[in-house]
Amino acid sequence: MAQSAVPATGTSEITPISAKVLAPWAVFFGILMLVLLYFVGAEQGATALVSGEGVHEWVHDGRHLLGFPCH
Numbered sequence: 001m002a003q004s005a006v007p008a009t010g011t012s013e014i015t016p017i018s019a020k021v022l023a024p025w026a027v028f029f030g031i032l033m034l035v036l037l038y039f040v041g042a043e044q045g046a047t048a049l050v051s052g053e054g055v056h057e058w059v060h061d062g063r064h065l066l067g068f069p070c071h
Contacts, residue, residue, distance in 0.1 A: 039055055039059055040059045040066060041066070043055045043056065043059070044056055044070060056070065
């Protein structure tokens with residue numbers, strides 16, 4: 001006979017995560033997303049931080065998928 005995965009107490013509580021704990025992670029992922037958006041959307045031409053076509057070739061398909069023109 002299979003054993004049940006229900007805790008012996010029968011109740012489970014979900015503890016909320018405070019904003020103080022969540023804030024550093026939200027800031028980190030927000031900055032990461034902005035950097036990724038820059039490289040996909042604007043890393044070309046006059047605003048390029050990296051010279052050459054390397055970054056452009058790596059994000060080329062993602063750029064078109066997200067609707068950024070590049071040609």
